[in-house]
Every structure is written in C-alpha cells, then in structure tokens.
Amino acid sequence: MEARPSVDDAALGREALSVLDANWTGAATVPAPGLYPHQWSLDSAFVTIGLARTNPERAKAELAGLLGGQWRTGMVPHILFRTAGGYFPGPSVWRSHEHAAAPRHVATSGLTQPPLQALAAWWIWRYATGREAADAFVRRLYPSLAAQHRYLETARDLGGAGLAAIVHPWESGMDDSPLWDEPLAALPAVRYAYHRELLPGRHSDNHHDRYVSLALGYRDSGYAPAYLRQEHPFAIEDPMFNGIWLASCEALAELAPVAGADPRPQREAAERIRTAMTARLWDPWDGLYYARDLRTGTPIPMASVGSFTPLVDPYVPTDRVWTLVTALESGRFMGAAGYPVPSIDIRAAQFDRSRYWRGPSWVNTNWLLRHAALGHGLVDLAQALTARTLRLVRQAGFRECFDPFDGSGRGCRDFSWSAALTLDLLA
Ligand code: 9WN
Incomplete structure (x- = not known):
C-alpha cells in the first residue's frame, strides 16, 4: 500500500479540483494526462456529476461540449479528439469526417458508451442554485439527450426486445472485462500493423487485433445500423449499459416538463428496459443480472460489478434488491475485499486483483452502486461505499483503479472521474 500523509476532507476536495483543473483542455476534461488525452463520453458524464455542485458552470461546459460532438443520428461518440495527443485508434482509424452524420468541427470515434448524460444533466439541474439558468440549460440540451435515447431505441435494439446492444467492448465502459473473453475468442484471428506503443498496455495483442477488426x-459498413443487425459479429445486451440507460430515461422524464416536452416517451422507454432486463438479463436461480450474447443467444454467466448496476432503478422489486445486496455484500464481492467493489467475482477463475476491469475496484462503479443504494433507502450500504471509496483515494490518490484487497492504486494517476466523484461523495 502506498503511504500518503492523511488528508482531511477539505484538502482532499482541493486536490480533486486541482486534478480536474490540470486535466481541463479549455473545452473538455481529459480522463488522464498522457494515456487518455481526449474527451471520453462516459468520463465526461461522471466529471459533470462531480462538478455539478462545486463548479456548475464548468459542469455545464463539459456536458454541452460533449453533446456538441453528437452525430445527426443521435449517437454520442465515445471519444471526441480534442488535442494533438497520441491515442490509438485515433481519427485516421474512425474517419468520422467521411460520414455525413458526423460533426464537422471535431473528429470523433464511431462507437458510443453507457448513456449517462441525461442523469448528469439532471444532476446539474437538481443541485442548481439559479433556477432560471438551470432551466435554460435543460431546454438547450433536452433535444440532444432525447435524440441520443431515440438512437439507442432504433439503431441499437438489435435483439428487438427493448434493450440497447453494445457492439464493441469499448462501448461497455469496462473494455478488458473477462465478460467479453468468449465473444472475442469466437471472432476470427486477425493481425494488424498499427501503433502498438499508443495502446494502453492492458490487453493481449490477440484481443487488440480483434478490437481493431470489430x-x-x-466503420467500413459506413456505421450502418443494418450492418449491425445483420452482420456485425459482436452484439451484447449488457446490464450496466442498460441499467444506466434506464436511469437516464427516468432522469430525462424528470427534466421533460422543464423543457416543455412530454415525459411519457421517456417513462415508457424506462418501463420497456425494465421489463426486458427482467425477461432477458435477470437470472432468478443465480440471483444476478448477466449480460446476454445476441450472437449465440445465450447469457454470459459471470458475476461482475455490472450484475448489480441495474439497482440504479429504484423500481427493482424488493425481494430482488435483497437477493442482489446479499450477493454484493458476500465473500464474492464486498465481503472479502477490504476496498469495494471488485469488478469481477473474486472467486472467478479470471479474477486478477491488479488488471483493470478484471478485478480491481473503481470509483465510478462504487459511485453508481452508492447512488443505487440511496435510491432503495439502503443507508448503511451507501455509507459503507462512501467511506471505503474515500479511504481508497485518501490513501492511494486519484488513481484509475485500485487493488480491492490492499487498496493500492492501479492504472494511471490523476484520473478525472476518481477526482470528480470524490467531490460528489464529499458534498
Ligand atoms: C477505450 C477512458 C476510458 C474509459 C473506459 C475504460 C478505458 C478505453 C481504453 O478508458 O477505455 O475506450 O483505452 O482502454 O475502460 O471505461 O471511459 O478513461
């Protein structure tokens, strides 16, 4: 465990703000200097949530800037290339400028990430002190957020049941999770010549080649929804992605009256997702939500932190909440690890305490589960998640992720969502 002098709440908050200042490009907050030198959509949504109370103007700029990169299809890209910083795959791979629906002023990727943006907009609105300005902000962003949800409903409901499918591990927000090992292994072996030195060193070459091939x-289909439906070999209904989408539909329904819009389509979408998650992703025997591989038509029966994130829906039935919380607090997750929440079941063969989404604990998933716990009135669980997450960053700093047993930092330093969500936990 790295030793750090103990810091009080005020000092921790100041440190978090200074990380976010250093990672601000003038237009967006990059996830971390060096490794991630552009704007990522999921990271930006968490940064927005973290800054909503301490620096609402920057929170608004972050979210509005991200939505400025939205495609005319409604798709919010997972990366907006904001700097000259090297990252693979960069603009020359995605070639967004060749696509008529992509924005002209910024190059973007062609994939998306979990749609947390409406929840982030609601976070700004609910904590705003100036009502008029907050309402005007919601009126400005509402059409983009509604278009994002429409895109998921139309272009991404590949299973036809009301859930959005991810078409690449990068879309999950948990890129190297063992959840994707089998679907990736089923893809043909390929080999590409590319700038391996620009890749984060977490994956095998084998996986990277498949990432690039996907x-x-x-891209070569012209980012065509028909290609995704008929040919693309990777399509998964993931509980974390869809749980976040459900929460964002509910948030957008709350914001609809502010924007003079009808909340019913968002409520109906939330209900469709809720019903489909129960029918397709909930495993009543194991008492967990599992991802579903649409190409094999079978669940991926691996317990991960994503198995619990559908709890962000306050309408999950009480008996299911207890089943899930029992598993979460068991020796497979929080019960054995001193520092919550391991990204994968500690007992899984693939569990690796120091490799990104293959074991370590993350501030963003802890925050989501804390938010979920509060929605279900589980105050003790929420307090445990808050206290232990703050202990992690106090001891190891704003690292990308953490060893769940000894709390030591993993991945890069000065990671934006770890800093931003610390601000929210301290508020
Ligand atoms: C690919 C930026 C992103 C996060 C993801 C995390 C990781 C990228 C990568 O970094 O993914 O998008 O290069 O591995 O898995 O959650 O948004 O922080």
Whole structure:
C-alpha cells in the first residue's frame, strides 16, 4: 500500500479540483494526462456529476461540449479528439469526417458508451442554485439527450426486445472485462500493423487485433445500423449499459416538463428496459443480472460489478434488491475485499486483483452502486461505499483503479472521474 500523509476532507476536495483543473483542455476534461488525452463520453458524464455542485458552470461546459460532438443520428461518440495527443485508434482509424452524420468541427470515434448524460444533466439541474439558468440549460440540451435515447431505441435494439446492444467492448465502459473473453475468442484471428506503443498496455495483442477488426468492420459498413443487425459479429445486451440507460430515461422524464416536452416517451422507454432486463438479463436461480450474447443467444454467466448496476432503478422489486445486496455484500464481492467493489467475482477463475476491469475496484462503479443504494433507502450500504471509496483515494490518490484487497492504486494517476466523484461523495 502506498503511504500518503492523511488528508482531511477539505484538502482532499482541493486536490480533486486541482486534478480536474490540470486535466481541463479549455473545452473538455481529459480522463488522464498522457494515456487518455481526449474527451471520453462516459468520463465526461461522471466529471459533470462531480462538478455539478462545486463548479456548475464548468459542469455545464463539459456536458454541452460533449453533446456538441453528437452525430445527426443521435449517437454520442465515445471519444471526441480534442488535442494533438497520441491515442490509438485515433481519427485516421474512425474517419468520422467521411460520414455525413458526423460533426464537422471535431473528429470523433464511431462507437458510443453507457448513456449517462441525461442523469448528469439532471444532476446539474437538481443541485442548481439559479433556477432560471438551470432551466435554460435543460431546454438547450433536452433535444440532444432525447435524440441520443431515440438512437439507442432504433439503431441499437438489435435483439428487438427493448434493450440497447453494445457492439464493441469499448462501448461497455469496462473494455478488458473477462465478460467479453468468449465473444472475442469466437471472432476470427486477425493481425494488424498499427501503433502498438499508443495502446494502453492492458490487453493481449490477440484481443487488440480483434478490437481493431470489430471497429474497422463497423466503420467500413459506413456505421450502418443494418450492418449491425445483420452482420456485425459482436452484439451484447449488457446490464450496466442498460441499467444506466434506464436511469437516464427516468432522469430525462424528470427534466421533460422543464423543457416543455412530454415525459411519457421517456417513462415508457424506462418501463420497456425494465421489463426486458427482467425477461432477458435477470437470472432468478443465480440471483444476478448477466449480460446476454445476441450472437449465440445465450447469457454470459459471470458475476461482475455490472450484475448489480441495474439497482440504479429504484423500481427493482424488493425481494430482488435483497437477493442482489446479499450477493454484493458476500465473500464474492464486498465481503472479502477490504476496498469495494471488485469488478469481477473474486472467486472467478479470471479474477486478477491488479488488471483493470478484471478485478480491481473503481470509483465510478462504487459511485453508481452508492447512488443505487440511496435510491432503495439502503443507508448503511451507501455509507459503507462512501467511506471505503474515500479511504481508497485518501490513501492511494486519484488513481484509475485500485487493488480491492490492499487498496493500492492501479492504472494511471490523476484520473478525472476518481477526482470528480470524490467531490460528489464529499458534498
Ligand atoms: C477505450 C477512458 C476510458 C474509459 C473506459 C475504460 C478505458 C478505453 C481504453 O478508458 O477505455 O475506450 O483505452 O482502454 O475502460 O471505461 O471511459 O478513461
């Protein structure tokens, strides 16, 4: 465990703000200097939530800037290339400028990430002190957020049951999770020449080649929804992605009256997702939500932190909440690890305490589960998640992720969502 002098709440808050200042490009907050030198959509949504109370103007700029990169299809890209910083795959791989629906002023990727943006907009609105300005902000962003949800409903309901499918591990927000090992292994072996030195060193070459091949196949189809439906070899209904989408539909329904819009389509979408998650992703025997591989038509029966994130829906039935919380607090997750929440079941063969989404604990998933716990009135669980997450960053700093047993930092330093969500936990 790295030793750090103990810091009080005020000092921790100041440190978090200074990380976010250093990672601000003038137009967006990059996830971390060096490794991630552009704007990522999921990271930006968490940064927005974290800054909503301490620096609402920057929170608004972050979210509005991200939505400025939205495609005319409604798709919010997972990366907006904001700097000259090297990252692979960069603009020359995605070639967004060749696509008529992509924005002209910024190059973007062609994939998306979990749609947390409406929840982030609601976070700004609910904590705003100036009502008029907050309402005007919601009126400005509402059409983009509604278009994002429409895109998921139309272009991404590949299973036809009301859930959005991810078409690449990068879309999950948990890129190297063992959840994707089998679907990736089923893809043909390929080998590409590319700038391996620009890749984060977490994946095997084998996986990276498949990542690139999936991205190129989709790009070469012209990012066509028909290609995703009929040919693309990777399509998964993921509980974390869809749980976040459900929460964002409910948030958008709350914001609809502010924007003079009808909340019913968002409520209906939330209900469709809720019903489909129960029918397709909930495993009543194991008492967990599992991802579903649409290409094999079978669940991926691996317990991960994503198995619990559908709890962000306050309408999950009480008996299911207890089943899930029992598993979460068991020796498979929080019960054995001193520092919650391991990204994968500690007992799984693939569990690795120091490799990104293959074991370590993350501030963003802890925050989501804390938010979920509060929605269900589980105050003790929420307090445990808050206290232990703050202990992690106090001891190891704003690292990308953490060893769940000894709390030591993993991945890069000065990671934006770890800093931003610390601000929210301290508020
Ligand atoms: C690919 C930026 C992103 C996060 C994801 C995390 C990781 C990228 C990568 O970094 O993914 O998008 O290069 O591995 O998995 O959650 O948004 O922080």
